[in-house]
Structures are given as C-alpha cells and as structure tokens.
Amino acid sequence: RKEVEQDPGPFNVPEGATVAFNCTYSNSASQSFFWYRQDCRKEPKLLMSVYSSGNEDGRFTAQLNRASQYISLLIRDSKLSDSATYLCVVNFEGGTSYGKLTFGQGTILTVHP
C-alpha cells in the first residue's frame, strides 16, 4: 500500500462546478497535512495546510479525518484557472522517517468552459 494515495483522475468538470478530492495516508503517526498545486511542467506550490478542525480559504475547503486517515479538498465554483494537478502531502514524524514530506501522485483537474 502506498504511503499517500490519491485518485489520479483526471477530473473533468464545467466552470462553476464543485469538485472534491480525497487522499488516504497509511501512517497513523502523521502530523501535518498539505495540499499543493502543480501546473503543467511547473513546480509545486502550497495551496493550503490542513488543520484538524478543517479550514477554508475562499473557494477551497480542506478537511482532515484522523480516524479514517484521509484528507479532502473541496473546490467550489470552479474556474478555468483551477486546472492543475493537486498533490496531497503528508508529514510523518518519528522512527526513521525524520518527519519527511511524502507526496501523493497527484490528482489531475481540468475545468472546461
């Protein structure tokens, strides 16, 4: 089982749609969680951190479910500019991992007119 697993998609949605991505992680000792956005052939950039109580940033909402070991990203009112790959990132602590960031393979989103 992969340490961080995402549905690779692609997700094709019309402008204005609501779309949700899920990500599961295998290490219950994980401490920090993030969503990064990566545009085609570009570097990843932090979209938002994910906090235990859930958090919202404009049209984006992130949720964490520690019991089930998954995080989610909800995008409301999708824009053409939201088209990108969304990377789920988890920070493991302890053992030999030294808290390194582990990246999922990414979920591709395409928003069309």
Next chain:
Amino acid sequence: DGGITQSPKYLFRKEGQNVTLSCEQNLNHDAMYWYRQDPGQGLRLIYYSQIVNDFQKGDIAEGYSVSREKKESFPLTVTSAQKNPTAFYLCASSGLAGIWSYEQFFGPGTRLTVL
C-alpha cells in the same frame, strides 16, 4: 525578489556522463531538498540538508551526490551510476531545519534527458 533558482531549465546528457544541477536560494532558509518527479508519480526525496556541511540520503539516493558548502547553494550531481536519470528534478527549501511541517518552497525545476 526572494526565491529559489535552478539551472539549467533543460539538460541533455549522454549516457555515462556525470552532470551537476544547480540550486540557489536567497530566502535564508536552513534546510534544502532535492526531489525527483517522474510522469504520473509523486515527488521522491533524493537528498536533504538541514545545515551547511551536512546532508542526508533520502529515499532514492543511489546514483546521486550532493554538497552543501554554503547555506545558499545545494548542487546535485547525477552520476553515471544512476540507471534511469531522465526525470524532472526539483529543489526546495524550508525555513526551519528539522521542522518538517513547515512549508517547502520549490525552484522551477530542471528537466534532464539522457540521450
């Protein structure tokens, strides 16, 4: 402007040659990282460094080497021992060494192709 620069953007190498990828940051970050990304896959950690003159192997260090002689610079050498070096290489840095939960900032990447 503060940020991370990587050069070159595209690099072509013949089999059997060593090549060095440059990574420079002016963010005054302690920690720096090298990742490799293959199509349809997530980023995999090659090497990381939390302070000058110290670095650690990541998950896929075989066939790679690094140095950290200055805080601002963390070059990666892809040696001829790396069996499948064609990939997108990303350098990153973060502000607090050892505190992995802080945001990592990425450079624009180098696309290496072995001919």
